[in-house]
Amino acid sequence: xxxxxxxxxxxxxxxxxxxxxxxxxxxxxxxxxxxxxxxxxxxxxxxxxxxxxxxxxxxxxxxxxxxxxxxxxxxxxxxxxxxxxxxxxxxxxxxxxxxxxxxxxxxxxxxxxxxxxxxxxxxxxxxxxxxxxxxxxxxxxxxxxxxxxxxxxxxxxxxxxxxxxxxxxxxxxxxxxxxxxxxxxxxxxxxxxxxxxxxxxxxxxxxxxxxxxxxxxxxxxxxxxxxxxxxxxxxxxxxxxxxxxxxxxxxxxxxxxxxxxxxxxxxxxxxxxxxxxxxxxxxxxxxxxxxxxxxxxxxxxxxxxxxxxxxxxxxxxxxxxxxxxxxxxxxxxxxxxxxxxxxxxxxxxxxxxxxxxxxxxxxxxxxxxxxxxxxxxxxxxxxxxxxxxxxxxxxxxxxxxxxxxxxxxxxxxxxxxxxxxxxxxxxxxxxxxxxxxxxxxxxxxxxxxxxxxxxxxxxxxxxxxxxxxxxxxxxxxxxxxxxxx
Amino acid sequence: xxxxxxxxxxxxxxxxxxxxxxxxxxxxxxxxxxxxxxxxxxxxxxxxxxxxxxxxxxxxxxxxxxxxxxxxxxxxxxxxxxxxxxxxxxxxxxxxxxxxxxxxxxxxxxxxxxxxxxxxxxxxxxxxxxxxxxxxxxxxxxxxxxxxxxxxxxxxxxxxxxxxxxxxxxxxxxxxxxxxxxxxxxxxxxxxxxxxxxxxxxxxxxxxxxxxxxxxxxxxxxxxxxxxxxxxxxxxxxxxxxxxxxxxxxxxxxxxxxxxxxxxxxxxxxxxxxxxxxxxxxxxxxxxxxxxxxxxxxxxxxxxxxxxxxxxxxxxxxxxxxxxxxxxxxxxxxxxxxxxxxxxxxxxxxxxxxxxxxxxxxxxxxxxxxxxxxxxxxxxxxxxxxxxxxxxxxxxxxxxxxxxxxxxxxxxxxxxxxxxxxxxxxxxxxxxxxxxxxxxxxxxxxxxxxxxxxxxxxxxxxxxxxxxxxxxxxxxx
Numbered sequence: 008x009x010x011x012x013x014x015x016x017x018x019x020x021x022x023x024x025x026x027x028x029x030x031x032x033x034x035x036x037x038x039x040x041x042x043x044x045x046x047x048x049x050x051x052x053x054x055x056x057x058x059x060x061x062x063x064x065x066x067x068x069x070x071x072x073x074x075x076x077x078x079x080x081x082x083x084x085x086x087x088x089x090x091x092x093x094x095x096x097x098x099x100x101x102x103x104x105x106x107x108x109x110x111x112x113x114x115x116x117x118x119x120x121x122x123x124x125x126x127x128x129x130x131x132x133x134x135x136x137x138x139x140x141x142x143x144x145x146x147x148x149x150x151x152x153x154x155x156x157x158x159x160x161x162x163x164x165x166x167x168x169x170x171x172x173x174x175x176x177x178x179x180x181x182x183x184x185x186x187x188x189x190x191x192x193x194x195x196x197x198x199x200x201x202x203x204x205x206x207x208x209x210x211x212x213x214x215x216x217x218x219x220x221x222x223x224x225x226x227x228x229x230x231x232x233x234x235x236x237x238x239x240x241x242x243x244x245x246x247x248x249x250x251x252x253x254x255x256x257x258x259x260x261x262x263x264x265x266x267x268x269x270x271x272x273x274x275x276x277x278x279x280x281x282x283x284x285x286x287x288x289x290x291x292x293x294x295x296x297x298x299x300x301x302x303x304x305x306x307x308x309x310x311x312x313x314x315x316x317x318x319x320x321x322x323x324x325x326x327x328x329x330x331x332x333x334x335x336x337x338x339x340x341x342x343x344x345x346x347x348x349x350x351x352x353x354x355x356x357x358x359x360x361x362x363x364x365x366x367x368x369x370x371x372x373x374x375x376x377x378x379x380x381x382x383x384x385x386x387x388x389x390x391x392x393x394x395x396x397x398x399x400x401x402x403x404x405x406x407x408x409x410x411x412x413x414x415x416x417x418x419x420x421x422x423x424x425x426x427x428x429x430x431x432x433x434x435x436x437x438x439x440x441x442x443x444x445x446x447x448x449x450x451x452x453x454x455x456x457x458x459x460x461x462x463x464x465x466x467x468x469x470x471x472x473x474x475x476x477x478x479x480x481x482x483x484x485x486x487x488x489x490x491x492x
Numbered sequence: 493x494x495x496x497x498x499x500x501x502x503x504x505x506x507x508x509x510x511x512x513x514x515x516x517x518x519x520x521x522x523x524x525x526x527x528x529x530x531x532x533x534x535x536x537x538x539x540x541x542x543x544x545x546x547x548x549x550x551x552x553x554x555x556x557x558x559x560x561x562x563x564x565x566x567x568x569x570x571x572x573x574x575x576x577x578x579x580x581x582x583x584x585x586x587x588x589x590x591x592x593x594x595x596x597x598x599x600x601x602x603x604x605x606x607x608x609x610x611x612x613x614x615x616x617x618x619x620x621x622x623x624x625x626x627x628x629x630x631x632x633x634x635x636x637x638x639x640x641x642x643x644x645x646x647x648x649x650x651x652x653x654x655x656x657x658x659x660x661x662x663x664x665x666x667x668x669x670x671x672x673x674x675x676x677x678x679x680x681x682x683x684x685x686x687x688x689x690x691x692x693x694x695x696x697x698x699x700x701x702x703x704x705x706x707x708x709x710x711x712x713x714x715x716x717x718x719x720x721x722x723x724x725x726x727x728x729x730x731x732x733x734x735x736x737x738x739x740x741x742x743x744x745x746x747x748x749x750x751x752x753x754x755x756x757x758x759x760x761x762x763x764x765x766x767x768x769x770x771x772x773x774x775x776x777x778x779x780x781x782x783x784x785x786x787x788x789x790x791x792x793x794x795x796x797x798x799x800x801x802x803x804x805x806x807x808x809x810x811x812x813x814x815x816x817x818x819x820x821x822x823x824x825x826x827x828x829x830x831x832x833x834x835x836x837x838x839x840x841x842x843x844x845x846x847x848x849x850x851x852x853x854x855x856x857x858x859x860x861x862x863x864x865x866x867x868x869x870x871x872x873x874x875x876x877x878x879x880x881x882x883x884x885x886x887x888x889x890x891x892x893x894x895x896x897x898x899x900x901x902x903x904x905x906x907x908x909x910x911x912x913x914x915x916x917x918x919x920x921x922x923x924x925x926x927x928x929x930x931x932x933x934x935x936x937x938x939x940x941x942x943x944x945x946x947x948x949x950x951x952x953x954x955x956x957x958x959x960x961x962x963x964x965x966x967x968x969x
Contacts, residue, residue, distance in 0.1 A: 090538045103537065110531050112538060211537040215770035244540050245773050323770055326570050329581035330535045334636070346576055346634070373572070373765035382767060 011039040011172035012489050015081045015229045018175055022069065022080050029069070029080030033062035033124055036082040040126070040173045043492055048148045049158075049167040051087045052095050053127035058082070061124045068122070077232045079122030084174035086165045087128035088135055089220070090209040091115055098211045099143040100133045102357030103337045112209020113244065114178060114220050114237045121236040126174055129164025133359045134328065135185055135213040137161050138431045141422055142361045149418070150192060151490035152456055156415040159189030159431075165223050166193040171492055176233055177223045182213045183316055184410075184435025186221045187447035191410035191459025194449050194488060196476070197223045198230045199435075201467045202442035203248035205234075206241030212327040214320035215246075217439040226486050227448065227476045231255035234469065248467070258470035259477045264298030266475065269403035273309035274434050280413040282453035287409050290450040290460050290479065294407075297478055304403065306395040311388045312437035313429060318372045318385035319440070324362075325369030331357065364425065393441045400465045405475055408434050410447040410459035438463055446472045449485040457488070494697040495732070497725040498705075499660050499690055500611075500652035503667060504645050505677045506618065506685035507550045512642035513617050514541030514584065519644070521683055525637035533642035535579025540771050543568075547615060547644040548775070549785060550676035551591050554646055555613045556786050557674045558667075560595030565776055568615075568769040573762045576634070577620040579641055587766040590614035591775075597670060598794060599662045600812075608663050609651030618643040640684075652691065652702065657721035661714050664688060665816075669793045673818045681713050690721060693738070694728045703728070704738040708752055710745045720745035724752045796821055804834035813842055819856045823863060830867030840866065844884060848891045860894035861887075869897035882906050882954055909956045912964070915948065918956070919964045922947045933969060941965060 010018075010032070021027045037055060044050060065080040085091065088098045090108035092115075097103045111119070118125065132142035140148040140163025148163045150156040151171035158167045162179025166189035169177045179186040181199035190197025198221045205220045212218060222233035232255075239252040270291065275284060295301050333339030333353030340356050343349025358366070372381040399406055411431055421428040438445040443463055450460035464472040480486050512519055515532035532539045552562055569587035595610035620638040624631040648667065654660045668679040668686055679686040688711060693703035708724055711717045723745075728738055742761070743752040791799070793815045800811035814824045820841070827837045845866075849856065869886060872878050878886060878901055889900045901907055909915060922944055923930055933940035941962070948961045 106537065108536065208540050209538045243542060245542050246771065322767060326572050326582050329572060329574065330537070330579065332574065332581060334576050335534060335579065336536065350574060370765065373767055375763045
């Protein structure tokens with residue numbers, strides 16, 4: 008297989024065996040980027056010089072004879088809502104088209120300390136609001152399995168970079184499915200950790216109580232390796248969980264005998280395409296063959312997850328995005344007659360339509376006279392949804408569902424109908440509301456397009472998710488497929 | 493009709509922690525614009541607030557000193573509104589679950605004690621500062637300084653228990669005194685570390701119902717507070733007397749014109765869209781920690797004043813003045829440790845020392861006279877080395893230079909002349925030179941003696957022992 012299609016742990020083995028240098032690896036990935044990026048548009052910013060300098064430095068460290076850390080020299084792509092010191096970070100928004108942060112996100116600092124080589128910043132739906140990367144303020148990204156189709160979103164650029172061999176692994180962020188849904192659409196692994204498992208410091212906030220950063224990778228082992236680097240308490244994020252961090256690779260065990268898997272019937276019902284149902288049913292059969300006990304269960308408040316999410320997330324976003332006003336950084340519209348006029352012009356021209364829609368929705372939900380009926384009620388629904396999961400986890404080790412109702416849809420298909428677009432996250436939203444870990448892994452194909460299945464775990468039980476995912480992966484071939492581009 | 497005022501105050505106090513409430517930037521006052529900042533207090537994208545534990549400790553300390561109940565569970569909320577001095581266009585504050593509530597403080601008005609309720613005390617971050625060229629409406633551009641953004645504040649909201657502008661001023665002074673005692677703030681109104689807004693209404697005396705209130709802003713001194721409230725109370729009475737209605741609105745105090753002016757109406761009021769701050773975890777406040785903080789509180793002004801009455805036998809007025817700030821009280825007590833006559837010490841502190849501090853615009857903490865030096869000077873008077881009059885000169889020199897009183901007396905030759913022979917000679921000389929005055933005195937003009945004594949003092953540059961001079965004149969004439 009081509010170098011650029013190997014997993015991070017395979018590349019690591021090559022580095023350890025001195026079969027390749029970090030610089031050669033880096034150049035190989037840039038060659039790949041040069042070959043396919045025009046068609047895919049996964050990156051907003053490519054940091055070629057920085058990356059090559061970094062790779063050479065890693066080579067010097069390797070030559071000096073140190074231990075080679077698992078991600079040392081590994082080419083990585085990061086979503087462009089993660090702040091990178093000295094490197095433009097845009098959130099794929101015109102309002103931040105020129106913003107260069109004077110600090111790095113904690114996950115970026117940790118990647119750098121681990122020796123990873125960051126190749127560039129990947130495209131997303133503006134401020135991570137969207138499910139197709141068509142809401143990018145710059146350009147859409149294309150699915151490597153079918154360039155006419157969307158890669159999913161909002162971490163579409165990161166998913167495409169990994170799926171198409173433009174990076175070995177990538178970081179994304181997930182507020183309602185933004186890691187898992189594009190991972191499913193692009194045929195790779197996407198893990199959204201438990202809320203609080205990974206520091207959010209330096210992640211440009213969309214909805215603070217829902218956002219989590221996580222890995223997009225070609226296999227489950229790589230996901231565990233990335234988690235080993237990025238997870239753990241951060242004094243700069245009060246919501247990051249204290250306590251020791253496990254060695255996530257310790258959960259990569261092939262065996263799920265007796266493990267109890269619940270399948271919520273609400274996630275397999277109306278709205279899920281027959282092709283997806285078929286793939287998930289086959290995956291369930293495979294898991295049953297591997298010794299898992301599989302039962303149907305119920306999460307009765309599931310139908311309220313989407314409306315609750317679309318009150319809570321926009322409410323927080325309306326406040327989080329208030330700072331983009333043209334005063335201190337980013338885009339400022341010309342011709343403002345006074346400060347309020349400058350605010351309005353800047354925000355009118357700087358934000359795209361979906362971002363404006365959510366700011367208005369959220370502002371409305373928090374307004375006097377509507378707060379109780381909308382925002383407060385949504386918080387109560389959120390509690391009910393959490394309780395649904397608590398009850399289910401009293402009986403099951405993990406829950407399993409499709410990641411998305413359908414495989415990747417066509418570019419432009421849902422742009423005119425926001426509700427249809429929102430529905431593509433119907434299987435993933437509730438997991439963020441409950442703060443739980445969720446992983447999407449390749450489960451099969453429908454009409455040549457990848458289909459993902461989602462495993463949902465108890466809080467901070469990424470370990471069991473990784474074990475189930477790893478076992479499935481070791482006994483199936485879906486994760487080995489690569490798009491022909 | 494007889495009216496009474498109903499006033500409640502919202503007081504903001506800056507806490508003097510070393511660093512800001514949610515980031516490591518310094519809280520130091522002044523500094524070149526935007527130098528006391530970091531990505532967090534500038535509200536850059538992706539940064540997160542982390543609560544400074546010292547802020548919580550200081551806020552609890554202030555709340556306990558104000559007899560508040562400390563919540564077991566509290567949280568922060570976002571107050572959303574757009575203003576360019578707010579880096580995030582929201583302020584992290586506390587809304588429905590404040591840190592503390594149900595407190596009080598006692599004030600003395602016309603010799604009576606009045607208990608003023610404190611509704612709540614909560615923590616929040618300060619905003620930056622806009623600098624306009626000219627006025628806000630005509631300026632071609634405005635400059636913004638974020639040095640103050642993120643400085644910790646506590647907001648203390650009183651019950652509408654105050655019944656006159658004077659009571660409001662006394663409440664503020666008492667509040668300042670208590671907070672200063674706790675050491676959590678300098679409470680300097682001129683530097684903005686103590687600020688206050690007032691809710692004001694009037695009603696017929698004895699009526700149980702509240703009138704329509706206005707909110708008064710921009711009162712930047714204790715004097716301004718009392719003046720503004722006096723104006724506003726009278727304005728409201730005049731409106732009612734003329735058969736008008738009070739409009740609920742926010743008004744600003746114009747110090748130059750001495751009037752309150754409308755700023756915004758109720759309809760124009762912001763909808764702050766408060767909601768729980770998702771970037772901070774709720775606070776569960778450990779009771780043992782609260783008790784530790786309570787145990788570490790100093791003796792507060794009321795109790796200290798009482799002790800001064802009992803322990804030192806001081807008049808009520810002296811006790812009040814000396815306990816008005818903890819620094820003055822500590823200075824006083826340090827003096828009495830070296831010189832036990834408390835009333836004499838009090839006289840010097842409240843008299844000459846206060847006057848000199850005022851003239852030179854200094855705080856007691858900047859005073860160069862150490863308490864034991866003041867005590868030594870008082871002993872020089874007792875020993876007859878210097879007269880009370882000379883002591884004032886010595887004291888001024890001590891104040892200016894910080895020198896020891898003995899050294900000043902010696903260097904300036906200020907030792908009192910008590911040699912009877914030497915003074916008697918001068919007395920003879922004065923009698924010889926002023927026969928007319930001597931005659932007047934002998935004729936029964938008591939006042940004439942004063943002139944003669946004065947001549948001796950003049951001749952000795954004030955160093956003659958005045959009692960001795962008097963005695964010698966009386967014996968001789």
